[in-house]
Amino acid sequence: MNFARVREKIAFILLGATMLIIVLPILLIIWYIVSNGAGAVTWEFITQPPRNGMKQGGIMPAIVGTIILITGTMAFSLPLGILSAIYLVEYAKDNFFTRLIKLSIVNLSGIPSIVYGLFGFTLFVVYCKFGASILAGALTLAIMSLPVIITATKEALEAVPQSFREISLSLGATKWQTIRNCVLPYAIPGILTGTVLSLSRAAGETAPILFTVAAFYLPRLPHSLFDQVMAMPYHLYVISTQVPNMPLKLSFATGFVLIMVVFLMNLVSIVLRAHFRKKKQW
Amino acid sequence: MVNVNPQVIIQTINLNCFYGRMQALTNLNIEVYKNEILGIIGPANSGKTTFLRALNRLNYLNPTYSQKGAVIFDNQNADDIPDDMLRKRIGIIFALPQTLPTSIFQNVAYGPKVHGIKKKSELQGIVESALKKAYLWDEVKDRLDMPAPRLSGGQQQRLCIARTLAVEPEVILYDEPCSGLDPISTAKVEDAMGELKSDYTQILVTNNTKQAARVSDRTAFFLMGEMVEIGLTNTIFTTPQDKRTDDYVTGRFG
Numbered sequence: 434m435n436f437a438r439v440r441e442k443i444a445f446i447l448l449g450a451t452m453l454i455i456v457l458p459i460l461l462i463i464w465y466i467v468s469n470g471a472g473a474v475t476w477e478f479i480t481q482p483p484r485n486g487m488k489q490g491g492i493m494p495a496i497v498g499t500i501i502l503i504t505g506t507m508a509f510s511l512p513l514g515i516l517s518a519i520y521l522v523e524y525a526k527d528n529f530f531t532r533l534i535k536l537s538i539v540n541l542s543g544i545p546s547i548v549y550g551l552f553g554f555t556l557f558v559v560y561c562k563f564g565a566s567i568l569a570g571a572l573t574l575a576i577m578s579l580p581v582i583i584t585a586t587k588e589a590l591e592a593v594p595q596s597f598r599e600i601s602l603s604l605g606a607t608k609w610q611t612i613r614n615c616v617l618p619y620a621i622p623g624i625l626t627g628t629v630l631s632l633s634r635a636a637g638e639t640a641p642i643l644f645t646v647a648a649f650y651l652p653r654l655p656h657s658l659f660d661q662v663m664a665m666p667y668h669l670y671v672i673s674t675q676v677p678n679m680p681l682k683l684s685f686a687t688g689f690v691l692i693m694v695v696f697l698m699n700l701v702s703i704v705l706r707a708h709f710r711k712k713k714q715w
Numbered sequence: 716m717v718n719v720n721p722q723v724i725i726q727t728i729n730l731n732c733f734y735g736r737m738q739a740l741t742n743l744n745i746e747v748y749k750n751e752i753l754g755i756i757g758p759a760n761s762g763k764t765t766f767l768r769a770l771n772r773l774n775y776l777n778p779t780y781s782q783k784g785a786v787i788f789d790n791q792n793a794d795d796i797p798d799d800m801l802r803k804r805i806g807i808i809f810a811l812p813q814t815l816p817t818s819i820f821q822n823v824a825y826g827p828k829v830h831g832i833k834k835k836s837e838l839q840g841i842v843e844s845a846l847k848k849a850y851l852w853d854e855v856k857d858r859l860d861m862p863a864p865r866l867s868g869g870q871q872q873r874l875c876i877a878r879t880l881a882v883e884p885e886v887i888l889y890d891e892p893c894s895g896l897d898p899i900s901t902a903k904v905e906d907a908m909g910e911l912k913s914d915y916t917q918i919l920v921t922n923n924t925k926q927a928a929r930v931s932d933r934t935a936f937f938l939m940g941e942m943v944e945i946g947l948t949n950t951i952f953t954t955p956q957d958k959r960t961d962d963y964v965t966g967r968f969g
Binding site: 526527595596597598599600601602603604605606607610614615619 | 771773776778798799800801802803804806807809813814815816825826828829830878879882
């Protein structure tokens with residue numbers, strides 16, 4: 434009789450099963466999409482605009498549109514998110530006001546994306562008169578991804594040992610020199626993880642771009658920030674629900690390409706992270 | 716050993732230090748002379764470290780910290796000197812060897828770099844002379860690119876001394892610098908301190924009363940946030956004025 438060993442076995446099986454329950458759906462989803470859609474992903478599909486009521490041709494404008502939107506989102510949310518997290522962690526005094534800000538940020542990440550869409554529509558499209566445009570869409574997505582970027586950056590900064598700051602300050606470095614040389618370099622891997630996670634989510638969102646940028650059918654590429662674009666998540670939504678007699682494999686193919694774009698973003702972040710980890714030697 | 720007419724470099728006037736409501740130092744009036752090694756002894760929670768970190772304002776990293784009274788450094792109120800300038804002139808060695816997770820070279824070059832020295836050749840010269848002064852050069856000269864955290868504890872602590880020396884301070888504070896070191900490493904750190912005497916004022920906080928007896932010119936005894944007694948090391952250890960000092964240095968304390 435060895436209860437400890439039996440319990441150990443039960444715990445192992447239980448934890449392993451949990452793991453399986455989490456991983457299985459992901460694998461199934463990917464397998465389902467790949468097996469149904471991969472066949473339709475041809476060179477034409479990713480380089481041609483849609484034709485014939487979107488039933489033929491490709492989704493090139495939607496791919497380009499999504500990439501532009503993500504780049505725009507990154508351009509706004511990355512500096513804003515990282516700088517405000519630096520302020521919160523390194524500069525802000527621990528008072529009622531700071532705690533209020535931190536609470537708001539946590540709450541912002543719980544707001545449904547459609548609400549961000551409506552907010553972006555009211556503020557950027559109507560009030561700022563940007564119209565439905567790349568600018569309005571990217572700003573809306575940026576606001577939506579800010580809470581996660583701020584939270585991830587905050588945690589990455591807080592994980593840097595306090596002793597690094599003390600060493601730097603004790604040698605007569607200024608606060609900013611300390612942050613720049615002794616804190617940020619060691620926080621970058623964590624910041625990257627959070628940022629890419631947040632941007633991946635932004636890449637796949639439909640609701641925030643619904644009223645702010647996404648075009649139903651726009652085969653030409655945008656000329657300025659004030660143009661509309663097609664975007665993959667919205668395109669997927671449209672061809673799956675609004676276009677009758679749509680070949681199913683085209684929807685899956687679109688989903689497949691969207692997943693690949695997100696996967697590529699993650700790949701870039703993994704490579705960058707490995708590069709920065711090499712610097713970290715403790 | 717002690718100047719007839721010593722020059723005061725640091726002075727505190729009625730210094731009171733608080734963490735929140737807890738008072739860590741009470742009415743401290745102390746003078747530190749130029750080029751001396753001042754030993755600070757006392758049991759835990761006697762305010763030794765608080766005193767040390769009050770001198771270069773590192774205490775203020777703790778948001779609950781506040782102080783009353785004045786620290787005078789080089790005839791100037793320390794509050795009137797910008798933090799970065801003050802800390803460049805008053806360096807500190809922490810209790811545990813605190814290295815940055817970069818190479819040996821980068822650790823020592825960090826200070827000079829933030830103070831604006833960019834030329835590689837100049838940095839190399841500074842790093843070499845700092846490591847020599849800290850008695851570490853011979854052990855690491857062939858592997859300056861090695862990650863500093865891979866050095867032994869004693870080597871890391873001497874690296875920390877070299878790093879502090881590289882910014883050319885006037886005062887060096889030691890916060891129990893040998894608490895984690897073996898006797899041989901301790902001896903090496905103490906040797907380094909002796910060599911540095913001619914150029915620097917050094918304040919050594921230590922839990923090891925014998926260490927204070929070995930290296931310091933004068934010794935102060937702190938107890939529960941107050942300075943009980945200060946005097947020539949010899950006097951403190953042989954004929955102290957206060958009974959509590961006597962009890963502490965002879966090991967009858969507590």
